[in-house]
Amino acid sequence: MNSRVLVLNQDYSPLMVCSVERAFILVYLKKSELVRSSNGHKIHSVTQSFPMPSVIRLNRYVNAPYKGVNLTRQNIFKRDNNECQYCGTKKDLTIDHVIPRARGGKDTWINLVTACKRCNAKKGDYTPEEANMTLSRKPYKPSYSIFLKDHLNGQAGEWDVYLGDNHH
The missing domain is CATH 1.10.30.50 (DNA Binding (I), subunit A)
Structure with a gap:
């Protein structure tokens, strides 16, 4: 299983991405709830099967430090x-x-x-206007949730609603 799971804070704000195994344990131990399962995929134990998580929400609010995107x-x-x-x-x-x-x-x-x-x-050493060149779009500081999308692995539709992207 190399699928990733979106972890939401108690207030539904995106917090991080984790492995399916870790997400399953958080749900199983009742530290989080399953918000969305992964399109009918299941996790099987010896005697039971469980929906594979795609999005989970923590039961307690976690005060996360501000997550900025590094300028690289x-x-x-x-x-x-x-x-x-x-x-x-x-x-x-x-x-x-x-x-x-x-x-x-x-x-x-x-x-x-x-x-x-x-x-x-x-x-060269001109502004775009002086060089008569047009930027295709204005540069902006990206939000953390845009960078969480790197972990989508084809789960785009399942996560979009939680990662509200305001720039496109």
Whole structure:
């Protein structure tokens, strides 16, 4: 079993992703409840069978530390769907500072975008407006729930309602 289970806090906010085994134990020990089973799949013991969890909810609220998404090159590529935010290509990608570093541009979610090397060189030390280049979408700081979607493994439909994505 390499399926993943979405764990919701008591208030139904997404908390984390765990293994099916761990989720099953949490339900079995009555520390959580099964919110959604995995499309008719079952877990079998010697004498019983149980619905395989896809989404569980903890019975007690867990005060989780704020879960932010780390600003890394890989996470910027992921947010931008691994495509140049100027021309749309998926080849030869790098990171571009919307407001160039030479002009005070910072390393922040809203100032960094995925760009191909060709567009990055063409833009140079200009803003997109000055270079007459248009961003396909405004850069934003992604929410933690967007990054939980990495663990979907084909469970997208089952989790969407709990991971409400406001950006698309």
